[in-house]
Amino acid sequence: MRNDIVLETQGITKRFRGLVAVDRFDIAVRAFTIHSLIGPNGAGKTTVFNVITGIYRPEEGKVLFQGQVLNGLKPHEILARGIARTFQNPRLFKNMTCLENTMAGQHAHGRAGFWSSILRLPHQRREEKKIQEQAGEWLHRLGLWPFRHELARNIPYGCQKLLELARALAAQPKVLLLDEPTCGLNESEKATMMNFIEGLPKEGITVLLVEHNMNVVMGLSDLITVMNYGKKIAEGTPEEIYNNPVVVEAYLGRGESNVVKSG
Amino acid sequence: MRLLGKRPTWLYKQPVRWAFLAATIALLLSFPFWASRYWIDVGFYVGLYALLGLGLNVILGEVGLFNLGHAAFWALGAYTTAILNVRLGIPTLALLPLSALVAGGCAWLISSPIIHLRGDYLCIVTIALGEIVRLVLINNPAGLTGGPNGVIGIARPVFLGHVIRTPLDFYFLVWAMVALCAFALRQLQRSRIGRAWNYIREDEIAAEAMGVDVRSLKLLAFVLGAALAGLAGNIFAAKMRMVSPDSFTFMESCLMFCIVLLGGMGSIPGTILGAALVVLFPEIFRPVAQYRLLFFGLALAATMYFRPGGLWPRRRAVEFTAGRAARP
C-alpha cells in the first residue's frame, strides 16, 4: 500500500503573519489515480499546492515525493523531479506564442548551455527540434495546434486554460497538480477538459486536483480529501465524502452558489 | 498597439528579412567611404551605444530586470582597460576580453545578493550601484583611478600590426563587435536560454514553476549584459585614450534605458535603431545647440505615446511562420 504513494505531505504548516493557512496537513496521493482536494474558499488548498511546488516554504512538516524529501528545493528543481502544476488563473507567458508557451515545459529537460546555444552545435539543434516536436504534439492533442503562432494573450480564455495544461504536460510530469482546471469554462470546454484529465492516469500521470465544481470532482476522483481552515476534515471515495455529515456541514451545506469562485 | 497591428506581415517574411539585413550591412559597410570623418565618428558612437544597448537589452529587454545603473559596467570595462594598459602596459586590444570579464565578474559579485529584488526595488539598487561606482572612481581609491582626473595615456589598440587610430578604424572595430554580439544574441534568443529569459520576464512565478532556474538565468543575463558593457568600455577607452568619471553618469544609464525601450524590449534591430536615434538626435539638432535636449525630452515622450511597444518590436507571432515548427 505505501509503496504506491508517489506524493505525500506530513504535517505541513504554513502561516502568514499569524494566520494559519495550512495547519499540520497530511495528504497521500497514490500513483496513477486522480486525487481531489476540496474545501470552501480560503481553506488553504492553493497554499498546499504552493507548498508542494516549493513556492512557499512550510514552517513545519515534510513534503515527500517518491519517498524523497522535497523541502528546501526550489520550484524549478521540484519540477525537474516530476511535479508540474497549473494555476487557478492561467499564468501564461502572455506575449509569447502558444508554441513557445508549451515549449516552456521542456525547459528543465533541456541540456543545451550558453555556448552551444550561441554556436548552434548539433546536439543543441537536435534538442531544439525535439522540444518543438513534443510541444507541437501536446498542442495537437489539446486541439490548440491552429493557435500555435498566436500570442497567448490573444486566444480565448478556455484555450488559455488548455494551453496551461499543455505546458504542464510538456514537462512530462509524474504528478500533475491542477488548480481549478474547469473554472470559468463553458459546458463543452468543461467536458473536453474532464475527458482529458480522466485519461491521464492511464498515461502514467498521477493527478492532484483542486476543484470547486462538484460534478467534476465526483465524476473524476478516485479519492477525495476535504480541508477547511487549513486542516484535513475528511478523506474518502466520492461516495463516502458525499455522505459525510462533517463535509456537508462544513462545505456542501452552504450551497453551490458560494462555491463557484474561490479565493 | 493599434498602429503595430497595421504593420503588414510581408515585412517579416524570411526573404524580405534577409534582403533587409543585407541592405543594412551594405549600408553600414559603405557608409564610411562616402561620409565625412565627422559622420564616421557619429557612426562610431551609434555603434558604441548599440553595444551598450544590446547589453542592457539582455537584462532589461529579455529578462525584464529594471537596470538603471548600466553605466557602472561600462565604466568598469573602461577603467579596467585604462588602468591595466597604463600601469602594466598590456595591449589595449588584448584587454578587450579581459574588460568584458571584469565587468561581468563584478556584475556577478554585485548582483548575486540583489537579484531576488523585484521591479522598482531592483531599479533603485541599480541606480545606487551606478552612483557608487562613479563616486568611488572620483574618490580615487589607492590612487588607482586617478580621481576626477581619470586615467590618461591609453595606448592605441593594434590589430595584426595595424594601429587602430582613425575614426574609420574605430568605426569598423565597434561595428564588428556589434555584428558579432547581435548575431550571438540572436542565436540565444532562439534557444532555450533566450526563451527562458522571456518566460521570466512574462511571469517569474510561472517560469519557476515550469522548471526555469530563475536565479541562475537572471544572473547569467546580468553578467552577459555587463560583459557587453565592458566591451563597450574597452572600445570607448581606446577611442578616447583617457577615461574620467564624468563620462559615466546616471544620465548615461537613463539614455541606455531609453535606447532599449525606444527600440522595443527584447528586439535586437530595435535596440540598434534606438541607439541610432539617441545618438543622432542631438547631432541633427546641433544648430539649436541650447535647445537640443529640450526637443530630445519631448521626442522621448512622444515616441512612447505613438509607439509604446517601441519602434521596432520583436514580432514572435510571425517569426515562426517560416514553417520551422514541423507538424509532428
Add this chain to the structure above:
Amino acid sequence: MRALILGLVFLAVSVWAQPILIGFQGPLTGSWAVEGDWALKSVQIAVEIVNARGGILGRPIQLVVEDDGGTPKGGTLAAQKLIAAGVKFVVGTYGSMVCMPSSELYEEEGVLHINYGCTRVDLSARGFKYYFRTSGRDDSQARFFVEYVIPLFGAKRIAVMHDNTAYALGVAEDVLRFMKPLLDAGKLQLVYYDAIMPGERDYTPALTALRDANPDIWYYTGYYPEWALLLRQGKDLGLDWKKIKAVGSNACPISEAVKIAGIDAVMGAMITQEPLPAFLVEKYTLAKEFVTSYEAKYGPIHDSPWATYAADAIFTLAFAIEATKSLDPVVVARYLRSGAVVGEGITGPLSFSPEGDRLGVPYMLLICNEKGESALFDPAVHGHLVGM
C-alpha cells in the same frame, strides 16, 4: 610702404574677401553652459574687433561654432565637426578632460588648437605640435599662493580644501607640492586637507572641522557655487575671515559669490586670480577696447578669466597669421613656438613656450571690499578687512 601694402590689402579684400574660418569649441549646453556662453560672446567680440581693423591678411574672420556639451564624447564630435568644416585654426575648450581627446584629433589633422580654459599641467607635455594655451597651468596659481600669498600674511597654519573635480584637485596637489619643503622644514603646518562634494548644499560638517583645525589661512581650490555656500555657512557658523584668511581659487569670481552668499559673508574673502579684463583696462589698450565693445553689446563684462583667454586666443591667431603672412598651421605653429612675443592681447604680451604653454601668466590677489566688489588687494586699503 605700409600704406601701399594696406592699400593692396584693401584691394584684395574688395576682390576676394573670402573669410578665414576659425573654429570655436565650447560647452554651450550641460553643466558648464555658463562658461561656454561667456567664452562664445568674448570670442565674438574679439572677432568683431579684428574684423573692424580689416581682418587678418585683409580677410575677415568667420567663426564656426560647435557645442561640446562639456563631455569628452561631445568634445570629439565637436572637433570632428570643425575638422569636417575645413577649419584650420580652433579656439577651445573649457575643461581639461574635454580638451584631451579633442586636442588629439586636432593634432592628427594638423589643426592649430589654442586652448583657453584647461590648466592641467600634462596637457602640454604630450609633445604636440599644434597645441597651445593662452591660460596658465594649475601649478602657476599654486606657486603664486605658496610663494606670494602665504608670506604676505605670515601664515603658519594652512588649510587646503578642494571639491574633487579635476581642476580643484590639481591646484590642491600643486599647493602641497610647493609647500613640501616648507612643511618639512617645519616652517608651515598643514592643519586641514579634505574634499567636499560639489553640488552638495550643506557644508556645515566640513566647516565645523575646519573651525576645529584653527588655521591661519584657508585656501579653497574649487568653484564658486560651493565657495559661496562655504562662506555663507561659515559665517552662519561664526567663522571670522579676519582670523581665518579665506582665499578662493580663480574659479571663484567674487561677484558671483556675493550674489549667492551676500556681502556680509564674502567681505574680506580673497581670491587668487588670473588677470580679469576689468582690472586690465588701465594697463592694456586692447583690454580697454575689448571691455568697451563687450559691454556695449552684452552688458556688464563677465568675471571669467577663461572667456578672456578665449578672446586672447583669437588675437594670438590674428597676430601670428599676420606676422607670418601664412595660413598654414605648420608655419604659424612654428612661429608661436619660437617664444616670440606675437603681440599684446587683453591679458598682456602673448608668447608661448616650445611646449605650447603661455609664458609669463601674471596672477593677482583680489579681495571683496565693503561694497561687495572685487578690488586688487592693497594692504594699506584693505588691511582692516583681513585683520592685518
Add this chain to the structure above:
Amino acid sequence: MLTFIQQLLNGLTIGSFYAFVALGYSLIYAILKLINFAHGDLFGLGAYVGYTVFVYAFGVIGGALGLWGLLAVGFAAAALATAGAGLVIERVAYRPIYPIGRLPAVVSALGMAIFLSNLIMAVWGPRYLAYQESFIPTGFWQIGEFRIRILQVLILVSALVLLGILYFVVEKTTFGAAIRAAALDRETAALMGIDFLKVIRFAFAMGPALGAIAGVFVGMYYRQINFTMGWVYGLKAFTATIMGGIGNIPGAMVGGILLGLLEAMTAGYISAAWKDVFVFAALMLMLIFRPTGLLGEKVAEKV
C-alpha cells in the same frame, strides 16, 4: 557634542527637503506604480517660480505685505504653478501612456525630466541664480556657541505641519480612503465608485506642490538654484522614498529624515567625499535585508 547637535539639525533640515520631495514620488507611485522621474525637475521648477515671484513682486507688493506676506505669496505661487505643471504633464505625457504599460511610462517620465530641466535652462539661463538676502528671513537664536536659524526652524515646522496634514487627509478622511483604495487595487476601487481620475489629479497636484515648497526652501536655505538641481535632489529623494517603503506616506517622511541624518552624520564623522557612497551602500544593504523598505509592508505574492 556641538558638532553632533549641529549635524543633527542639518540632517533634519536636509531630511525635510527630501521628505517633501519623496512624498510626491510616493503618492504617485502608490496610485500609478509609476516612478515619476520628472518629479525632481518639478521641484526645481518650483524653486525658479518662487525666485521669479520674489524678484518681481518684491518692489510691488513687498512694501505692502512685508517679508512674511511676500513669502506667503511666493510659496503659494510656486506651489500653484508647479501643481499646474504637474497636472499638465500628467495629462500630456502620462495619461495616454500608462494604461499601456509601466515601462513606456518610465521612458516618458525620463523624457519629461530632460525636457523640464532644459526648459528651465532655456527660460532662466544656465547660470546659478541667487536668492537674495532681502527676501530671506535671516534671523537666528544664539545659544552659547550654538546657532539656530529661524529659517531652519521654519523649514522643520512647515515640514511637520504640511506632512501632518497630508497624512491626516490620506489616513483619516473619506477622500483619503479613496486614495488608499485606489492604491491597493485600482479595478476594485473603480467598481466601488471611486473616481480614479480625481485621485490621480490629486496626486499630481499635491506631489509637485509640496516639491515646489521644498524648492523655494532650498533656494532660501542655500541661496542658489540652478537648472540641474532637480535631478540631484530627485535622485536623493527617490532614494529616501525607497528607504521608507515606496507608496507609503509616513514611510516617505521617515525615509527622507533618515537619509538627511545619515548624510549629515557620515559627512561629519566619516568623510564628506565618501558620504554618498555610504548612503547608497546603506540603501543597498537595507534592501537586501528588508526588500520592501523600512515601513513597507511585506507582501506575500499571491499565486
